[in-house]
Amino acid sequence: MPQTIELEEYQTRRIPRARMTDQIGELLFRTYGTQVIVEFPSPKTNFEWELTPQGWVGQVPITSDLALVLEPKTPIGNLFRMLEYAYRLKSFSFPDGLVATDSLEDLYEQLADILARRVLDRARLGFYRAYIGRAERLSHISGRIDLRQMARRPWAVDVPCQYQEHTADIDDNQILAWTLGVILRSGVCSDRTQPTVRKAYRTLQTAAAPVAFSAQDCVRRPYNRLNDDYRPMHALSRFFLEHSGPSHKIGDRTMVPFLVNMARLYELFVAEWLQAHLPAGYQLKAQEHITVDGVTGLSVNIDLTLNETASGRTLCVLDTKYKVHAGPATDDISQVVAYADLKGTREAVLVYPVPLQYPLDIPWGAKHVRSMTFSIDGDLEVVGRRFLDILLDAVA
Numbered sequence: 001m002p003q004t005i006e007l008e009e010y011q012t013r014r015i016p017r018a019r020m021t022d023q024i025g026e027l028l029f030r031t032y033g034t035q036v037i038v039e040f041p042s043p044k045t046n047f048e049w050e051l052t053p054q055g056w057v058g059q060v061p062i063t064s065d066l067a068l069v070l071e072p073k074t075p076i077g078n079l080f081r082m083l084e085y086a087y088r089l090k091s092f093s094f095p096d097g098l099v100a101t102d103s104l105e106d107l108y109e110q111l112a113d114i115l116a117r118r119v120l121d122r123a124r125l126g127f128y129r130a131y132i133g134r135a136e137r138l139s140h141i142s143g144r145i146d147l148r149q150m151a152r153r154p155w156a157v158d159v160p161c162q163y164q165e166h167t168a169d170i171d172d173n174q175i176l177a178w179t180l181g182v183i184l185r186s187g188v189c190s191d192r193t194q195p196t197v198r199k200a201y202r203t204l205q206t207a208a209a210p211v212a213f214s215a216q217d218c219v220r221r222p223y224n225r226l227n228d229d230y231r232p233m234h235a236l237s238r239f240f241l242e243h244s245g246p247s248h249k250i251g252d253r254t255m256v257p258f259l260v261n262m263a264r265l266y267e268l269f270v271a272e273w274l275q276a277h278l279p280a281g282y283q284l285k286a287q288e289h290i291t292v293d294g295v296t297g298l299s300v301n302i303d304l305t306l307n308e309t310a311s312g313r314t315l316c317v318l319d320t321k322y323k324v325h326a327g328p329a330t331d332d333i334s335q336v337v338a339y340a341d342l343k344g345t346r347e348a349v350l351v352y353p354v355p356l357q358y359p360l361d362i363p364w365g366a367k368h369v370r371s372m373t374f375s376i377d378g379d380l381e382v383v384g385r386r387f388l389d390i391l392l393d394a395v396a
Helices: 022-032 076-086 096-100 104-125 147-152 171-186 194-205 230-242 262-277 330-343 380-395
Strands: 003-008 013-015 036-039 049-053 056-063 066-071 130-138 159-167 248-250 253-255 258-261 282-293 298-308 314-320 347-352 361-364 367-373
Touching (some): 258 262, 282 330, 347 380
Parallel strands (some): 003 066, 347 367
Antiparallel strands (some): 013 049
């Protein structure tokens, strides 16, 4: 295992200059400058390296001998519960030890092991197959002859055919194969888990090619009684693909880091938690897309809108802000007020993961802007219900 440098969210740490070469520092700056602010040794930094993670957690392999470990502020158990809600993993039966783990890398590794074992279980039953339309020239007749193509080359010995092939080389399996390949390239899995992941990957390769997919390809997929067990596997695949950072070469290997964007995770978690706990009479829309100007194509995505089910009226707009500030920034207020204006509601809410030193609850022109806290410390169910009670009181 490589040596590690441990950093914590938004906390600056100085590293002795001898521990990192200029080449490594430049690689970190150019490849992961968005995730970690890199200050090069100078009089300002007392001639040491200065590294500050920017709301990302996970593991970044720098060389074969060195990796950065970006630790979250929130307890790992709470991070796991956030992932459960955000990626709809409630259908999994997770082992008790998974919630008790104190390492983000261990959490990643155990989730990878669960996905690999689910794939192997499905392999024993047989991978899901579907009929795919094919059109090619064959030495024998299969399906329907393409008479138009045949007329263009009447001298040809092979016959142009259109037929249906019953195959496992389909999206459902290709997504899993691609995801397992990404996990193997991450370098996070230890000798304890890697053999299982590698076995699942090789088993899948006999049925489906590991074609490149994005996290969004795992969402809103069609399922039926024959492939319904793929639903949680695709949910896990979405998690791994969404949190795979920019890759880079280490020797002859391409390394894919594991990086969780905490702002994105917090946004997904708040949305899914509210969806699961809203009482009857209310509806929540997440990432509502609104075109502001059809000519220029100007548009916005509103984090969350809370609506009244019976009338469809928007009661308030909510914008999650994974930030640690004394009070709301003016730009954030202006943004959520603009969202409220677009939706024709008076109430605009900024949601933060920690209590603000200077909370907001004021009129802003014709709107009412307030800050609320959905804390990610403590019992998430308790703080979530407290948040929901305050929110519903505010829009009543």
